[in-house]
Amino acid sequence: xxxxxxxxxxxxxxxxxxxxxxxxxxxxxxxxxxxxxxxxxxxxxxxxxxxxxxxxxxxxxxxxxxxxxxxxxxxxxxxxxxxxxxxxxxxxxxxxxxxxxxxxxxxxxxxxxxxxxxxxxxxxxxxxxxxxxxxxxxxxxxxxxxxxxxxxxxxxxxxxxxxxxxxxxxxxxxxxxxxxxxxxxxxxxxxxxxxxxxxxxxxxxxxxxxxxxxxxxxxxxxxxxxxxxxxxxxxxxxxxxxxxxx
Amino acid sequence: xxxxxxxxxxxxxxxxxxxxxxxxxxxxxxxxxxxxxxxxxxxxxxxxxxxxxxxxxxxxxxxxxxxxxxxxxxxxxxxxxxxxxxxxxxxxxxxxxxxxxxxxxxxxxxxxxxxxxxxxxxxxxxxxxxxxxxxxxxxxxxxxxxxxxxxxxxxxxxxxxxxxxxxxxxxxxxxxxxxxxxxxxxxxxxxxxxxxxxxxxxxxxxxxxxxxxxxxxxxxxxxxxxxxxxxxxxxxxxxxxxxxxxxxxxxxxxxxxxxxxxxxxxxxxxxxxxxxxxxxxxxxxxxxxxxxxxxxxxxxxxxxxxxxxxxxxxxxxxxxxxxxxxx
Numbered sequence: 001x002x003x004x005x006x007x008x009x010x011x012x013x014x015x016x017x018x019x020x021x022x023x024x025x026x027x028x029x030x031x032x033x034x035x036x037x038x039x040x041x042x043x044x045x046x047x048x049x050x051x052x053x054x055x056x057x058x059x060x061x062x063x064x065x066x067x068x069x070x071x072x073x074x075x076x077x078x079x080x081x082x083x084x085x086x087x088x089x090x091x092x093x094x095x096x097x098x099x100x101x102x103x104x105x106x107x108x109x110x111x112x113x114x115x116x117x118x119x120x121x122x123x124x125x126x127x128x129x130x131x132x133x134x135x136x137x138x139x140x141x142x143x144x145x146x147x148x149x150x151x152x153x154x155x156x157x158x159x160x161x162x163x164x165x166x167x168x169x170x171x172x173x174x175x176x177x178x179x180x181x182x183x184x185x186x187x188x189x190x191x192x193x194x195x196x197x198x199x200x201x202x203x204x205x206x207x208x209x210x211x212x213x214x215x216x217x218x219x220x221x222x223x224x225x226x227x228x229x230x231x232x233x234x235x236x237x238x239x240x241x242x243x244x245x246x
Numbered sequence: 247x248x249x250x251x252x253x254x255x256x257x258x259x260x261x262x263x264x265x266x267x268x269x270x271x272x273x274x275x276x277x278x279x280x281x282x283x284x285x286x287x288x289x290x291x292x293x294x295x296x297x298x299x300x301x302x303x304x305x306x307x308x309x310x311x312x313x314x315x316x317x318x319x320x321x322x323x324x325x326x327x328x329x330x331x332x333x334x335x336x337x338x339x340x341x342x343x344x345x346x347x348x349x350x351x352x353x354x355x356x357x358x359x360x361x362x363x364x365x366x367x368x369x370x371x372x373x374x375x376x377x378x379x380x381x382x383x384x385x386x387x388x389x390x391x392x393x394x395x396x397x398x399x400x401x402x403x404x405x406x407x408x409x410x411x412x413x414x415x416x417x418x419x420x421x422x423x424x425x426x427x428x429x430x431x432x433x434x435x436x437x438x439x440x441x442x443x444x445x446x447x448x449x450x451x452x453x454x455x456x457x458x459x460x461x462x463x464x465x466x467x468x469x470x471x472x473x474x475x476x477x478x479x480x481x482x483x484x485x486x487x488x489x490x491x492x493x494x495x496x497x498x499x500x501x502x503x504x505x506x507x508x509x510x511x512x513x514x515x516x517x518x519x520x521x522x523x524x525x526x527x528x529x530x531x532x533x534x535x536x537x538x539x540x541x542x543x544x545x546x547x548x549x550x551x552x553x554x555x556x557x558x559x560x561x562x563x564x565x566x567x568x569x570x571x572x573x
Contacts, residue, residue: 048467068469075463081324082459084514092456093468120514133460140468
């Protein structure tokens, strides 16, 4: 679905993405986790060809219209410039494609936006706008969906609902890669966690293999309690990790 | 939506006709139009074809150019406060015109002034290309435009400042107020190709501006070539605004207000706003040009002065509405 090889981004002399190798397969819902400044957004943007980068990305290597057909992107900044009705925003394609009206309806339904569909999107609350933008990304109906902090600022119910929508999409054979800040939510809904630190991938695998005490201390600097519960992994942050002696 | 375009078209057609029928030669409407189309009354035909028709046509073209450019710039910059003068083309065109007046080029042959103004606008495109670079987003474009406008404004002031000839300085000041009076079909002919080319470029920006509603990353990832979009915008705006300034001088407010007034009516869509705002701009300029002739028939009230005067209460209204909405 998407292959990255030695993907590297420099900003001035600083290396902000450091030779990342990553392969995502159909059916995977992968979470990109890591502290602020770990390079999550840079990875997503470079993979899409939105940033000048060295190395290889199978998506960025496509011609522009091909990229748009291969991958939908949900940027972190939720900035809707004009008071367009919700349904029109969700139906925004590009020159490459216009979404299928059935997909738009489905996305509106999935994100519980039907009652808001005629409202100008700029008049909605921040969380509602976030749902509109998730629906817009879903309506593109691309094999690959890259989402940068899609659930930040949503209420708990909307967060779970959005995670379920992404998981269903992956289960239907698509691929979703989302940067997230809640390891617990990621562990419960994602098939794969990718831990980033300092522009590199620190750990990558099934949730319970990645959320080890060592990894959490090294990447986030926290101590946490992770157990396998009846409904999936349970994550509870306890404290800051003691400073390490290296 | 198409109902809106139809209504605006009818409004523009009505104002265009009204503009044809208003002037110091007080002739009833029907004989005027008859003379325009058939040429049966040599004197009246001359007035209609050489005085009234160019004025109405230029009102239509200048208004459409300002409305369309304003809508395109607002869409590209994702900012409702952008206006056609922002990228410096109108300032550079004005400088060209001022130099033509000062050097006597404008007096030497009839199209000296508009040609010099157009040369100024085209030079501004080259400078913008140079300053803003091949890549980069909206911010570099705004900065380059601000720098260019400031430079053109300073150069214009310098010409006025050092002008040894008070008559030239006077003429420059009056020209800068903007007017459609005493223009000929030659002016229409010189502006028309630029208007058509620029208009076609700007009207083609619809899908790109639509995608930009969600930001530059969202647009680029949905297949929009941002670099190409930006150059089409700069060329289109410079051609239209340069030509408008060349034949009419500086007409403020229209490019800012037309998209503002019509945004809600098109459901916020920046693509649908383009043709609507072009028609809205044409209606505004035609109406203002009728008003200057009705308000002070003997005093040559300048069109640009009137649009600026009308603009202030419009913005007061906007401010009050925003305050009511708590924004």
